[in-house]
Structures are given as structure tokens and as C-alpha cells.
Amino acid sequence: MGTPVPRTWLAGAPRAGGATTTHDLHDPNTGEVLQTYAFSSDAQVDDVLAAASAAHASGVWAEADPAERAAVLTAFATRLEGVADRIAELDALNSGVPVRFTRMFARSLPDTVRRAVELAQEQAARRWLEADGRSVQLRHVPWGPTALLLPWNAPAAVLVKSLAYALVAGAPVVAKPSPESPWSAEVVAGALTSAGVPDGVFGLVHGGAHVGGLIAADPRVRAVSLTGSTATGRSVAATAGGNLTRLRLELGSNNPAVVLADADVPATARALVAGFTKLNGQWCEAPRAVFAESRLVEPLVEAVVAEIGRIAMGPSTSGDTTFGPLAFAGRKAALEDQIERMVAGGARRLAPLTTPPRGWFLSPTLLLGDDVRLPGEVFGPVLAISPVPDDRQAVAAANALGGGLAGYVFTGDEERGMQVGARIVAGEVKLNGTSLLDMARDSAQSFFGGSGLGGHGDRDVLEFYAGKQVLGADLLDPAI
Structure with missing residues (x-):
């Protein structure tokens, strides 16, 4: 089985990593070196962030009709069906998780995307509120460019879920896989690009803590979703805090x-x-x-x-x-x-x-x-x-x-x-059980204590990527 070379994805096209920093990927079953690849350069990271910021400012995605976004994501789900086994093989080799389990995860990815579309359609981008005959609307407005900082233990599963919910909410995405498990992100990027996502709405960069720090510190990034260690979560929170960046941190827990x-x-x-x-x-x-x-x-x-x-x-x-x-x-x-x-x-x-x-x-x-x-x-x-x-x-x-x-x-x-x-x-x-699955379709859990910020129920995840705005005719009584 050949392995893809991790590349920087910008404006719908992959480009070779431009940094002098390289990283070795090993076969965890033998310790053998399988690949040495280059990280994204600082300039490439900046280009991807600039493209995401420009795409958001243009309104090409944030202001698109929800049905247009749903159509792209539905096409994305269909394309994931065709590459599920490839994703499973790559994740098994990157993470060490047996292929019988990575195959189960990979084959569930299309339904993950369809679930995001379904919930977004239920929520609706805007709805009218009861306001004594006045026109008052509740709108869900995407924060802006959103960074996904991804883990190595379930790389495709976390990427696809985070990506689907961010995109369906209208947020452009810059994704950074773990340097230890970058391969399936290449396949996902290809599937999303071929599904018709507009240029700049999705970007992919590669690197370690340095690249993650560049992204978290950048004021153009308005939200960060991280799945990783508690130490990494604290670092990202400290870095992003000066910009009051919205954070969703799913961290470790004993x-x-x-x-x-x-x-x-x-x-x-x-x-x-x-x-x-x-x-x-x-x-x-x-x-x-x-x-x-x-x-x-x-x-x-x-x-x-x-x-x-x-x-x-x-x-x-x-x-x-x-x-x-x-x-x-x-x-x-x-x-x-x-x-x-x-x-x-x-x-x-x-x-x-x-x-x-x-x-x-x-x-x-x-x-x-x-x-x-x-x-x-x-x-x-x-x-x-x-x-x-x-x-x-x-x-x-x-x-x-x-x-x-x-x-x-x-x-x-x-x-x-x-x-x-x-x-x-x-x-x-x-x-009396330790299943990986949620106990109910509408399960929602918060991250308590040192385990992070936010939660990971499906509706919670969708809510994270957009803020609420109330728009309409004000009350006429000036006394209050």
C-alpha cells in the first residue's frame, strides 16, 4: 500500500511542504521508517490563513444559501464512501489502531457528515422570534476562520466531524493534523475539494507545535477546536487568549x-x-x-x-x-x-x-x-x-x-x-459498560475540570462554530 505525501492545501490545490523542518513517519508495527516529509513553511501557513480570511470576508461561504452548503457537504459524504477503506488503511498504519476498528470509523464518516447537514437544517440559519408584532430575528452567524488542531489517535474521525460541523455552520476551516498521523487528511482534502468547496474555504497545513502556535496566535483565526493533551490545550488557550479567540478544547482525562x-x-x-x-x-x-x-x-x-x-x-x-x-x-x-x-x-x-x-x-x-x-x-x-x-x-x-x-x-x-x-x-x-459510542442519539456532555472547554454532543459542536445575533425592530418605550 502506497502512502500519500503530506502537502499544504491552498485554494483547492496541494503544494509540497516548504519548511526546512522534516518529520519521519514510522511503521508502528516494526519501527521501520516509512516516510520523511516536510512541514508547511511559515509563509504557507500565512497564505492559507489569508485565503480563509478573504473567503470569509467575501461571504462566498458564510453568506451562501444553507442549501448550497448542504449540497457541497452531501457530495463530500458521497465521495467519502468511495475512499473509506483507503482512509482505514492509512489510519491503521499511522495510529497503530487495528484496521478492523479504523475501517468501522472510516465507513461511518459519510453518515457523520450527513448528520451535520441534518442538524443544521433543523436549526435553520435564522428564525423569527415572538416580539409583539415587531420583526425580530435570531440569526446564527459563523465566527469566521476556524482552526482544527487534530489528534493522532483517531485522525480521520475527528477531522471529518469537526470539518463537517464547521463548514455547515458557514465557517472557513484551516486544519492541522498531528505530525504523527497526517495521511488520511490528504484523502479527506481531496474528497472535499472534488465536492466543490469554494477556494479558500478549506486549507490544510502540516507541522508540530510551532505551526500550531502560529495558527492559535493569529488574530484572523476566530475559533479553535483542539483535540489533544491537557498540556497542549493549556498552551493553545494561553496563546489564543489575547485575541479572545473562541475555544473548544477536548483534552485528556484520567x-x-x-x-x-x-x-x-x-x-x-x-x-x-x-x-x-x-x-x-x-x-x-x-x-x-x-x-x-x-x-x-x-x-x-x-x-x-x-x-x-x-x-x-x-x-x-x-x-x-x-x-x-x-x-x-x-x-x-x-x-x-x-x-x-x-x-x-x-x-x-x-x-x-x-x-x-x-x-x-x-x-x-x-x-x-x-x-x-x-x-x-x-x-x-x-x-x-x-x-x-x-x-x-x-x-x-x-x-x-x-x-x-x-x-x-x-x-x-x-x-x-x-x-x-x-x-x-x-x-x-x-x-456497567465502556462503549465508545454515545448512550443516546442526542447525548451531550461537557468537558469537566481539566478535561477541557466546551462539549461534544452533536448540537453542542454545531453551536460552537457560530454566534447568535438578534436583529430587528427595537421596543418603542424609551423609558426602559
Whole structure:
């Protein structure tokens, strides 16, 4: 399978990266260097931002009839159907996530775009308000050029969703993939361009923190959507704050799982293993810290180890693999350092799987102890398990992690689980499961604590890309 060369997309055409800075991309299954590519130059970044600003000022997209925008996005969805398998193969090689899962994500992308169109049509760009016979209108006005700073763990899925909702809201987009996973963005850019998006309304740049900083600091950028680490989110917020740029930050989270005394241990073990190994553990809502009723800890650990033993570890490009390598060498090194720090702090380590001799493989790892302290944000197949005497202390320990994207409660009593879950500070709390999917079609969750700003329900995402303006005939009484 050939791999595309990451290029800067400007005015509907790709151009070779112009920076002297280059980046190596490796096969995470072997460690072999697959490609060396050049980042976008500062001048190219400026050109793309200028094109987005000019496109917004012209009104070619922001002031287009919503039906015109919908038609382009519908054509985009159709083109994504034809390249879904290609996207899946590239993401499996870039991220290490097994192709059986990247294929599921890639094949869902057309419906993601169609859902954005559907919600925009429901919302309507403008509607008349009740105003005692006066003409008063509520309008949704796109902020302006919007930057998408994208992650490496689900590159196409996050790009397409963010892109679809920004575009359907009328905002021009400048996208920057992670330097570790740029390939599928090339395919998405080609599909969108061929769907007829006007010049300047979409641009693609490549680079690391330097390029991200240029974009976040630029006053022409009126909104930034970032999916990434907490450290990156803080940096972007500090950089963009001087311009009062609108921010949506989906960051990391050490998500807690509370196991109550009446939990079904085998079922809990299956769900925990499915959750903390999903996307090879590279999932921002994966359970990271388990607080289990004391007498359940030993049987729970035994059951979790047995479940890990059923995992099919192997190359991410194999259809038989259910658990692949980490995405890149630096991620593995950082995770191994965190594990060693927890062991040095007194935790007992269990790593049940034997890993291949090459590549960035890491066995799903348990850290056990009376009070395992996670050393910062953990992002990989690591699960800490600690005993607690009762529900109250379990919730206190869960919330001491700082609030998060998700939480989990395992119990045989749903009503009790709802009561416990309501006390966990997280945007989404699931009972007896760790599915990656939303629990309901209109689910909406906020990013609590250090896990970010904003939320990621579909309607929340659509709302982010545009502001509300009230336009109409004012009240006639000058006294108030």
C-alpha cells in the first residue's frame, strides 16, 4: 500500500511542504521508517490563513444559501464512501489502531457528515422570534476562520466531524493534523475539494507545535477546536487568549471507574478491559483508575488478567488483530516512564501479554496498590486498581482525579448506580459498560475540570462554530 505525501492545501490545490523542518513517519508495527516529509513553511501557513480570511470576508461561504452548503457537504459524504477503506488503511498504519476498528470509523464518516447537514437544517440559519408584532430575528452567524488542531489517535474521525460541523455552520476551516498521523487528511482534502468547496474555504497545513502556535496566535483565526493533551490545550488557550479567540478544547482525562460491592465481577472485568484497551488504550475516555470495594479487588484482578489473555495482539494492518502497537516511539517511552514511576511509588505491576520484539508494542498493564497515584495524564493501555471501603470514599477518590470526560460505575442495582454516578464529576458517566459510542442519539456532555472547554454532543459542536445575533425592530418605550 502506497502512502500519500503530506502537502499544504491552498485554494483547492496541494503544494509540497516548504519548511526546512522534516518529520519521519514510522511503521508502528516494526519501527521501520516509512516516510520523511516536510512541514508547511511559515509563509504557507500565512497564505492559507489569508485565503480563509478573504473567503470569509467575501461571504462566498458564510453568506451562501444553507442549501448550497448542504449540497457541497452531501457530495463530500458521497465521495467519502468511495475512499473509506483507503482512509482505514492509512489510519491503521499511522495510529497503530487495528484496521478492523479504523475501517468501522472510516465507513461511518459519510453518515457523520450527513448528520451535520441534518442538524443544521433543523436549526435553520435564522428564525423569527415572538416580539409583539415587531420583526425580530435570531440569526446564527459563523465566527469566521476556524482552526482544527487534530489528534493522532483517531485522525480521520475527528477531522471529518469537526470539518463537517464547521463548514455547515458557514465557517472557513484551516486544519492541522498531528505530525504523527497526517495521511488520511490528504484523502479527506481531496474528497472535499472534488465536492466543490469554494477556494479558500478549506486549507490544510502540516507541522508540530510551532505551526500550531502560529495558527492559535493569529488574530484572523476566530475559533479553535483542539483535540489533544491537557498540556497542549493549556498552551493553545494561553496563546489564543489575547485575541479572545473562541475555544473548544477536548483534552485528556484520567477517567475513574467505581466498582460497587454488588457488581458482577466477570462482566465488570470484560467491560474494563474493553475500555482501557480500546484503540490500543489510546482513547481519551478510557477508564484509567478503578476504585473497587475492597473484597472485590482480588477476584476482579484475576478476571481482568484472564480477559487480557484473550486479546489478539498483532500488527495493526492485520484483520485478525484486536490490539496493536502504540502510535509512535515517543508515546511508548512516555508511558513506560509513567509506569516505572508508579512502580517506584509502591504499585505492583502486571503485564500479562508477551510483546513482539519490534515495533511500539506494550502489553495492557495493571498497576495495583492501596493508593496508586497516576503521574499526570495517562494515555495508553494502563489501568490502576485500588481498594476502597465504601461508595463515599470511592466517589471522593474518583473526584480527586480532577474531573474528567467520562466516569464509569459498575453495580447490580441501576438505581443505586445512578445515585453514585450523579456524584462523579465528569461529562458522561456510564453504568456497567465502556462503549465508545454515545448512550443516546442526542447525548451531550461537557468537558469537566481539566478535561477541557466546551462539549461534544452533536448540537453542542454545531453551536460552537457560530454566534447568535438578534436583529430587528427595537421596543418603542424609551423609558426602559
